[in-house]
Amino acid sequence: MSEALRHYLVVDLEATCDDRGAVPREEMEIIEIGAVMVDVEGLDAVDEFQAFVRPSRHPTLTDFCRELTTIQQAEVDAADPFPEVLACFAAWAETYAPYRLASWGDYDRKQFHQDCAHHRLPYPLGKEHMNIKAEFSRALGTKKRFGMAAALRRAGLPLRGTHHRGIDDARNIARLLPLALGRGPATGS
Ligand code: AMP
């Protein structure tokens, strides 16, 4: 029998990218892991994880990527490569097990799998994933899909921090969890 779920691991990843095709989708690599550990009972944030990651395929960030994410070249240059950061992240997450990975849409889960495959690493973050974007629409009784910023507006919550920074996006997504799980309206917290 599996142990009762204790936490949602809300993650938001930033990755190498370009608006002119210099970084094809299948060559994108994680450059920031932002995560908030949320307890399933009260949906309170109990801990956070943030780390930059040094990409290997396209080590120089494009102007587009730097402008979108505000992540600087020096920040990824000084960071550890994916295998080290993933090991550290997975070890941190394990202290809150059993947890379920959760993110806005399916992008982050797929990007984790892509980076694990590239580095020939087993995927360490569990079999389950909650698509908070889909849950949010379901809770609202609509087929319409919302971007994170639109969902915050819809929930009457201000967007805090810098959009497209992993840790700030993860914090904002965690604030949408009560509404997405039908336990809203979201509080102002
Ligand atoms: P987000 O969580 O919305 O900040 O997006 C995660 C990652 O998706 C970003 O770090 C980019 O790699 C990619 N991305 C987001 N928006 C765009 C966009 N408009 N064009 C290209 N890539 C994007």
Ligand code: MG
């Ligand atoms: Mg983001």
